[in-house]
Amino acid sequence: GQQVMQIPQYQHVQEGEDFTTYCNSSTTLSNIQWYKQRPGGHPVFLIQLVKSGEVKKQKRLTFQFGEAKKNSSLHITATQTTDVGTYFCAGGQDSGSARQLTFGSGTQLTVLP
Amino acid sequence: GAVVSQHPSRVICKSGTSVKIECRSLDFQATTMFWYRQFPKKSLMLMATSNEGSKATYEQGVEKDKFLINHASLTLSTLTVTSAHPEDSSFYICSARDLRVRETQYFGPGTRLLVL
Numbered sequence: 001g002q003q004v005m006q007i008p009q010y011q012h013v014q015e016g017e018d019f020t021t022y023c024n025s026s027t028t029l030s031n032i033q034w035y036k037q038r039p040g041g042h043p044v045f046l047i048q049l050v051k052s053g054e055v056k057k058q059k060r061l062t063f064q065f066g067e068a069k070k071n072s073s074l075h076i077t078a079t080q081t082t083d084v085g086t087y088f089c090a091g092g093q094d095s096g097s098a099r100q101l102t103f104g105s106g107t108q109l110t111v112l113p
Numbered sequence: 114g115a116v117v118s119q120h121p122s123r124v125i126c127k128s129g130t131s132v133k134i135e136c137r138s139l140d141f142q143a144t145t146m147f148w149y150r151q152f153p154k155k156s157l158m159l160m161a162t163s164n165e166g167s168k169a170t171y172e173q174g175v176e177k178d179k180f181l182i183n184h185a186s187l188t189l190s191t192l193t194v195t196s197a198h199p200e201d202s203s204f205y206i207c208s209a210r211d212l213r214v215r216e217t218q219y220f221g222p223g224t225r226l227l228v229l
Contacts, residue, residue: 019162033217042206042220043157081224101148101218 002027002089006104014112019076021107023089030090032065032072033101038085046074079111115141115211119221126197127229134224135193136207142187142210147218148180151204161192197228 003026013019031050032113035043044092049065049072058065062075076083086108090101116139126132134144144165149157161182161222162170179194190209194201202224208218 035220042223043208045217045219048217100158100159100162103157110153 002091002093002102004102004104005076006089006107007103008099008104010108011108012110013079017079019109021074021087021089021093021109023072023074023104025070025091025102025112027070027093029091029093030069032069033090033092034072034074035062035088035090035103036085037088037106041078047106048069075083076109078108079109081111084109084111086095115139115209115219116220117209117221118209119207119224121224123227125227125229128198129196132194132197132226133224134194134205136192136209136221137188138209138211138219139186141209141211141213144187144210145210146184146190147170147208148182148190148192148208149204149206149208151206151223153204154197159213160192160208176205194226199228202226202228 006023031048033048034046036046037043049061049063053067054065059065060077064073072089074087086106088106089104092101118137120135121174124132146163148160150160151157152155159172160175163184165180165187179195184190204223206223207221210218214221
């Protein structure tokens, strides 16, 4: 079955430093989504990428979808303490009517003030 | 954004009892809802896909007789953990797909289940 791998598992950065998490799928995806989960909270949708090579920005966050639609990255510029949380990628495939998401293992980001 | 509610948020029960968790889409209709289980500091594991008006589709390794799913309306899906055991203790999260926003899922706040 489809597998989505995400690295690193943990990342500690000093406030103001940049942060990147990478996501790789074993199969070609129809789309990739990114979620943020604060400690004790639930995943919150950040963005969806659909096109090969697509790049989207949300303020300090830059999301990229690979040309082969099998990998993706999330880059945060100049991290802030509010960026703390676990970032999950989720690969979507059109498997008939299911359209399920397969989540990566997540990257837990700690930002030190 | 779309809102999904989940009830209860926390539940403690004795081993052998059954627990029902409700998932509601508050401001949109969801023909498909998903149930996930999340262990501490782990990713979300899809348990089953719930389709309104039909039987749920369970992932490999998930016992359908233990985790009963009912999706009776376009805004409500329920997960019942039957004869709960301590190993069922976990964080259960539902999500609902808003068809107006292609393939986006909105997650409920989750239910933390503790089986004693």
